[in-house]
Amino acid sequence: MKEEFPVIQIEDIAFGGKGVGRLAGKVVFVPFTAPGDTIAVELVRQKKSFAEGRMRKLLVPSQHRAEPPEGPVLSVDVTRWSGWSAR
Numbered sequence: 732m733k734e735e736f737p738v739i740q741i742e743d744i745a746f747g748g749k750g751v752g753r754l755a756g757k758v759v760f761v762p763f764t765a766p767g768d769t770i771a772v773e774l775v776r777q778k779k780s781f782a783e784g785r786m787r788k789l790l791v792p793s794q795h796r797a798e799p800p801e802g803p804v805l806s807v808d809v810t811r812w813s814g815w816s817a818r
Contacts, residue, residue: 736771736772736787736788737754737771737774738770738772739759739761739770740752741765741766741769742766744766748762749761749762749783750762750763752770754774757777757781757782759772759774759781759782759784760782760783760784762785762786763786764786765792766793767793767794768789768791768792768796769790770786770787770788770789771786771790772784772787773785
């Protein structure tokens with residue numbers, strides 16, 4: 732049997748970068764989303780006044796989304812430049 736997930740629209744971004752949507756009047760925080768996204772969400776944690784969710788499917792992408800640049804992915808060792816030691 733296919734599991735059904737509620738559909739919400741992401742309205743804003745919260746401190747820390749999680750998308751903010753609403754479901755039945757309750758605020759739902761969902762990482763890796765952008766304002767304007769319409770998503771199917773799985774609720775993974777519920778509190779009295781808010782919930783945390785996981786995006787199960789991106790139904791309608793936001794106009795604010797961008798494709799990642801093509802080419803090799805570069806890594807930078809910032810510890811070498813900052814004078815900070817990982818020891």
